[in-house]
Amino acid sequence: MTDLLKLTAKDFKSDQEVRWCPGCGDYAILAAVQGFLPELGIARENIVFVSGIGCSSRFPYYLNTYGMHSIHGRAPAIATGLASSRPDLSVWVITGDGDALSIGGNHLIHALRRNVNLKILLFNNRIYGLTKGQYSPTSEPGKITKSTPMGSLDEPFRPLSLALGAEAGFVARTIDSDRKHLTSVLRAAAEHQGTALVEIYQNCNIFNDGAFEVLKDPETRDSALLRLEHGQPYTVNGEEHVHDVTDPDPTRAFALSRLSEPTPIGVLRAVERPSYDRQLNAQLEQAVTERGEGDLGALLSGSDTWMVR
Amino acid sequence: MREAHVVTSRVEEPGSTFDESPGQRSPAKGVRRLDRVVIRFAGDSGDGMQLTGDRFTSETAGFGNDLSTLPNFPAEIRAPAGTLPGVSSFQLHFADHDILTPGDAPDVLVAMNPAALKANLADLPRGAEIIVNTDEFTKRALSKVGWQADPLDDGTLQEYRVHPVALTTLTVEALKETSLARKDAERAKNMFALGLLSWMYHRPTEGTETFLRSKFAKKPDIAEANVLAFRAGWNYGETTESFAVSYEVAPAAKAFTPGRYRNISGNLALAYGLIAASKQSGLSLFLGSYPITPASDILHELSKHKNFGVRTFQAEDEIAGIGAALGAAFGGALGVTTTSGPGIALKSETIGLAVSLELPLVVVDIQRGGPSTGLPTKTEQADLLQAMFGRNGEAPVPIVAPASPGECFTMALEAARIALTYRTPVFLLSDGYLANGSEPWRVPELSELPDLRVEFATEPNAPDGSGDFWPYLRDPETLARPWAVPGTPGLEHRVGGIEKQDGTGNISYDPANHDHMVRTRQAKIDGIAVPDLTVDDPSGDADLLVLGWGSTFGPIAAGVRRARAAGGKVAQAHLRHLNPFPANLGEVLGRYERVLVPEMNLGQLAMLLRARYLVDARSFTQVSGMPFKAAQLAAVISEALDD
Numbered sequence: 045m046t047d048l049l050k051l052t053a054k055d056f057k058s059d060q061e062v063r064w065c066p067g068c069g070d071y072a073i074l075a076a077v078q079g080f081l082p083e084l085g086i087a088r089e090n091i092v093f094v095s096g097i098g099c100s101s102r103f104p105y106y107l108n109t110y111g112m113h114s115i116h117g118r119a120p121a122i123a124t125g126l127a128s129s130r131p132d133l134s135v136w137v138i139t140g141d142g143d144a145l146s147i148g149g150n151h152l153i154h155a156l157r158r159n160v161n162l163k164i165l166l167f168n169n170r171i172y173g174l175t176k177g178q179y180s181p182t183s184e185p186g187k188i189t190k191s192t193p194m195g196s197l198d199e200p201f202r203p204l205s206l207a208l209g210a211e212a213g214f215v216a217r218t219i220d221s222d223r224k225h226l227t228s229v230l231r232a233a234a235e236h237q238g239t240a241l242v243e244i245y246q247n248c249n250i251f252n253d254g255a256f257e258v259l260k261d262p263e264t265r266d267s268a269l270l271r272l273e274h275g276q277p278y279t280v281n282g283e284e285h286v287h288d289v290t291d292p293d294p295t296r297a298f299a300l301s302r303l304s305e306p307t308p309i310g311v312l313r314a315v316e317r318p319s320y321d322r323q324l325n326a327q328l329e330q331a332v333t334e335r336g337e338g339d340l341g342a343l344l345s346g347s348d349t350w351m352v353r
Numbered sequence: 354m355r356e357a358h359v360v361t362s363r364v365e366e367p368g369s370t371f372d373e374s375p376g377q378r379s380p381a382k383g384v385r386r387l388d389r390v391v392i393r394f395a396g397d398s399g400d401g402m403q404l405t406g407d408r409f410t411s412e413t414a415g416f417g418n419d420l421s422t423l424p425n426f427p428a429e430i431r432a433p434a435g436t437l438p439g440v441s442s443f444q445l446h447f448a449d450h451d452i453l454t455p456g457d458a459p460d461v462l463v464a465m466n467p468a469a470l471k472a473n474l475a476d477l478p479r480g481a482e483i484i485v486n487t488d489e490f491t492k493r494a495l496s497k498v499g500w501q502a503d504p505l506d507d508g509t510l511q512e513y514r515v516h517p518v519a520l521t522t523l524t525v526e527a528l529k530e531t532s533l534a535r536k537d538a539e540r541a542k543n544m545f546a547l548g549l550l551s552w553m554y555h556r557p558t559e560g561t562e563t564f565l566r567s568k569f570a571k572k573p574d575i576a577e578a579n580v581l582a583f584r585a586g587w588n589y590g591e592t593t594e595s596f597a598v599s600y601e602v603a604p605a606a607k608a609f610t611p612g613r614y615r616n617i618s619g620n621l622a623l624a625y626g627l628i629a630a631s632k633q634s635g636l637s638l639f640l641g642s643y644p645i646t647p648a649s650d651i652l653h654e655l656s657k658h659k660n661f662g663v664r665t666f667q668a669e670d671e672i673a674g675i676g677a678a679l680g681a682a683f684g685g686a687l688g689v690t691t692t693s694g695p696g697i698a699l700k701s702e703t704i705g706l707a708v709s710l711e712l713p714l715v716v717v718d719i720q721r722g723g724p725s726t727g728l729p730t731k732t733e734q735a736d737l738l739q740a741m742f743g744r745n746g747e748a749p750v751p752i753v754a755p756a757s758p759g760e761c762f763t764m765a766l767e768a769a770r771i772a773l774t775y776r777t778p779v780f781l782l783s784d785g786y787l788a789n790g791s792e793p794w795r796v797p798e799l800s801e802l803p804d805l806r807v808e809f810a811t812e813p814n815a816p817d818g819s820g821d822f823w824p825y826l827r828d829p830e831t832l833a834r835p836w837a838v839p840g841t842p843g844l845e846h847r848v849g850g851i852e853k854q855d856g857t858g859n860i861s862y863d864p865a866n867h868d869h870m871v872r873t874r875q876a877k878i879d880g881i882a883v884p885d886l887t888v889d890d891p892s893g894d895a896d897l898l899v900l901g902w903g904s905t906f907g908p909i910a911a912g913v914r915r916a917r918a919a920g921g922k923v924a925q926a927h928l929r930h931l932n933p934f935p936a937n938l939g940e941v942l943g944r945y946e947r948v949l950v951p952e953m954n955l956g957q958l959a960m961l962l963r964a965r966y967l968v969d970a971r972s973f974t975q976v977s978g979m980p981f982k983a984a985q986l987a988a989v990i991s992e993a994l995d996d
Contacts, residue, residue: 058847060847060859060860087842088842088845089839089840089841089842089843089844089845090839090840091839092683092684092839094680104847104849105847105849105860107847108845109845110839110845110846110847111846111847111848111849112680112683112710112847112848112849113847113848113849113850113851114676114706114849114850115702115703115705115706115850118672118673118676118702118703121668121669121672121673121676121677121680122676122677122679122680122683123680124666124673124676124677124680125639125641125666125676125677125678125679125680125681125682125684125686125688126680126681126683126684126839127680128639128664128666128677128681129637129639129664129680129681129684129686130681130684130685130839130840132840133684133839133840150669150670150673151669151672151673151676154668154669154673324664324666327659328659328660328662328663328664330659331658331659331660332659332660334660335660336660337660337661338628338632338658338660338661338662338663340628340629340632340661340799341799343625343628343658343661344625344629344796344797345613345615345796346615348411348414348415348560348615348616349613349614349615349796350414350415350417350613350614350615351611351612351613351614352417352606352609352610352611352612352613352614352795353611
């Protein structure tokens with residue numbers, strides 16, 4: 045058994061060479077996650093990272109936990125099966141804007157409404173990186189890319205609005221370069237029982253460099269960011285509100301999710317409801333209580349048999 | 354459980370089971386002995402023909418006849434009433450000897466309306482009996498199906514023995530003392546018909562009464578009305594002069610090996626097989642599935658058995674269904690997904706991932722007519738090549754196929770055995786005919802079930818003594834990799850769909866390693882131990898081999914039997930393992946001058962056999978959505994014998 049007290053970031057580093065582009069925002073997120081995991085107090089063997097396809101989805105290879113690098117868009121579905129059948133595990137999904145919102149959009153929204161005990165980290169760099177620079181479902185309209193030389197035509201998703209529309213109980217946003225904030229949001233997500241969606245603004249310095257620069261530049265960031273803290277007041281359009289992540293009505297959270305100037309970061313919503321996996325396993329227990337452990341012989345015979353001698 | 358019924362040659366007296374009138378059978382009426390009968394119940398989709406057929410089947414199974422059934426219904430839940438597309442039917446073949454098919458043509462047709470008569474008339478041989486509900490033969494109903502004149506009067510049916518019965522009127526009359534509204538009373542007419550047929554064929558009746566009372570336990574007035582209608586139908590047969598004789602079909606005592614029997618459909622047997630596999634392996638069962646005809650009943654059935662630790666997950670789509678099953682398998686569950694052909698198309702990428710991850714997974718395909726949406730409620734076996742090759746890259750997957758409804762149980766266990774032993778996804782190819790058809794099934798003793806226990810990896814295994822865990826270090830016998838489930842300390846590892854180095858499992862783009870891995874995955878599947886093919890060749894010197902797979906077993910065996918009865922020397926063999934093929938298949942094929950392969954596709958198995966064994970396998974194919982008929986295959990076989 046691993047000694048939980050002695051775990052450090054180093055214990056969560058795998059022996060694999062990290063192969064993202066130099067300067068990629070993923071390095072900072074990886075370091076923050078490796079630094080945060082010991083805090084969970086969960087043994088390495090009880091943590092699983094499941095990813096789809098894309099630059100961010102290489103993430104599990106670099107963590108010394110159990111992990112699966114699956115196929116494009118399907119990580120939430122695979123993780124749902126794992127978390128539902130193994131409620132003893134801490135299951136994390138690593139995905140990107142293309143993986144989660146394009147090819148895997150269906151699985152994402154259904155995981156959220158089902159409220160499976162998953163922590164979904166959505167690395168949003170507003171571009172397809174691994175396929176070398178096509179526009180993504182979060183790219184701004186008119187984006188000039190390899191596949192849209194005259195500008196992209198479609199309206200982007202706001203991932204947190206989508207999540208709230210899909211009945212998400214926990215939604216939050218953070219930024220790759222702000223390790224302290226990123227860690228605080230991971231902590232809040234980990235504490236949430238049910239599906240937690242964390243959007244992480246992540247810089248792709250090769251194909252979409254500077255996408256979030258205004259939120260990072262010390263000159264501009266204070267006015268560009270709206271830092272949300274539970275119980276603290278914030279002002280939007282001259283109106284003051286007290287931020288309440290536990291508000292069962294998602295209206296305020298939804299309004300915040302649509303806001304871009306300033307851009308809110310922090311936990312927008314953290315409302316608990318029974319998670320899918322707990323309820324599923326409770327049904328199994330209830331069935332045993334009501335009918336006893338399954339008797340295979342009785343099942344196979346059924347109620348209508350006859351003997352041939 | 355009902356008291357065990359001992360099969361003897363004595364025919365039970367159904368009359369004696371009524372606790373009130375009508376009492377005994379009249380000695381005035383004749384009783385004729387038959388060795389076999391084929392009955393087809395046909396009516397509107399809303400007339401309850403499937404239920405009627407199911408009940409008659411249960412009575413027949415309990416009585417000890419051998420039987421085989423063929424439900425046939427439209428994809429629409431309730432097509433417009435009284436129209437030809439809305440006709441639903443249930444055919445049942447029962448006999449005093451062992452039988453192999455639901456029968457080529459009905460001896461008796463029960464037609465609840467003109468549409469049911471018209472849709473089924475062409476299938477009736479001359480002299481067949483027809484019981485028609487005359488109440489439905491109105492001008493309007495007749496014109497709906499394009500009949501200007503009433504076929505009951507205009508000589509259309511002169512070649513048949515017609516029993517006109519005012520089923521609706523008689524049912525309403527029988528229920529007039531109840532509080533039921535006329536419309537509700539009319540709905541019990543299928544039970545009147547069932548009662549009549551139960552009288553005609555000396556079926557035991559108490560099972561149906563018990564069934565009705567439990568089905569409508571929450572609506573006792575409906576339950577009693579159905580029982581009343583059922584009894585009224587029986588009494589009608591007994592008293593009316595329209596039915597002068599009833600028929601006995603003795604139990605098929607010799608057709609069965611001793612044991613406890615029940616009637617079972619393919620989908621039910623398959624669901625039970627999966628639960629048994631879970632018990633025998635000690636792994637909890639996880640089903641990820643999306644509703645699709647004709648596979649949904651497996652999801653329904655498994656969802657009832659949560660007290661066996663069965664988790665059923667109705668996913669958002671086919672892809673999520675298999676994805677969740679694979680995720681559960683990663684966590685140490687027996688992962689299963691159930692679907693039909695269109696669902697397999699969607700699941701293909703995840704099956705490829707399972708091939709690459711080398712995790713156990715059972716993929717059940719209840720085949721139906723294709724391509725695309727095709728014929729959702731009809732049968733076909735045209736997904737063989739999809740199962741065999743329908744993935745990107747070299748992605749071999751073992752395939753098993755049951756030959757009868759009861760065998761769906763055994764093959765579910767076999768699919769699980771292969772998946773667990775070799776750490777691979779496995780296809781189980783059933784079809785609509787097996788799924789919905791039923792037959793008597795000997796309930797196995799638990800001690801007969803295979804031991805499927807699995808050993809998870811618990812210790813680091815790196816051959817370099819580093820204390821690391823290598824997830825792709827293979828068992829030298831089976832080439833299976835270790836299954837290390839999350840929660841096992843020290844064995845933390847990552848797997849993925851990218852090519853990995855054999856042994857360590859680390860990502861590898863090395864050309865030689867990829868070549869090695871592709872060949873190793875193929876060798877693992879090719880090396881799966883499957884039983885040798887057995888050949889049935891009573892003469893011992895047949896020149897012709899008839900080889901099939903899947904649900905065609907019954908019709909092929911019946912056709913072979915007829916050909917032999919006519920003096921033909923013919924051998925029969927049936928494949929339950931299609932990948933890998935049994936090791937002796939090449940040798941078996943080489944023994945015969947001619948090989949005939951009947952399939953419900955355009956020759957998919959024949960193509961594999963020709964490619965693999967360079968044999969001149971000849972196809973006989975039919976893709977009508979309906980199973981082969983024994984007579985049809987007997988003719989094809991005798992043609993092949995004459996060649």
